[in-house]
Amino acid sequence: MRFGFFLWILLLFSDATVAQQSMDEAEINNKLENIRQRLTSLKNELNQAEGEEAKLIQELESQDQKINLQGQKVRxxxxxxxxxxQQVAVLGKQIKIKSDSISDQKSQMAELLRLHVFINHDRILKMILLNPSTQNAETTQHQIKYLQFKLYDLIKSIAEQIKQLEQYQTQIAQQKQTLELEEQTLNDEQVVMLEQKRQ
Structure with missing residues (x-):
């Protein structure tokens, strides 16, 4: 009787121990499953973070390329x-040279006209310089008129050249102004990109 009771107690404790072990294993399995799920979640977060990092690096590299390109455009x-x-300066010098040439030509023409008037009004000097021959006098007058015409024609040609140079100078100045505006725009864009990169 006592032996049977003892055996019953032993079996009871044995069942309780087995039940406790089963509960411990289930709890462990649950914890392992939770850990696995947490690891999976962390891996997903890590992959997402790495993807975002790679995207940011790519964007930064792209911004660097754009900034370098803008810098090259500015240069x-x-x-x-x-x-x-330099072209404006060269044209300015050319205009000055041609203007000086016109001044010289005008001075030469003025001297020639003064000489022509002086000869016509001084009969003795006219006779000495032109000879008494009427034919020679007329020939000389024709020569003077021809020289006057050539001088006027030369001055007109130089004046046209100066006009063309001034027009070209104006065009270059306008191009320079456009380039300066474009440079300012590029500089502003470069500043914006640098600020975006810092953010």
């Missing part, structure tokens, strides 16, 4: 502006 425009300034 190219500055070079064009310098070239335009």
């Amino acid at each position: 190219d425009i500055k070079s064009k502006i310098n070239t335009a300034e």
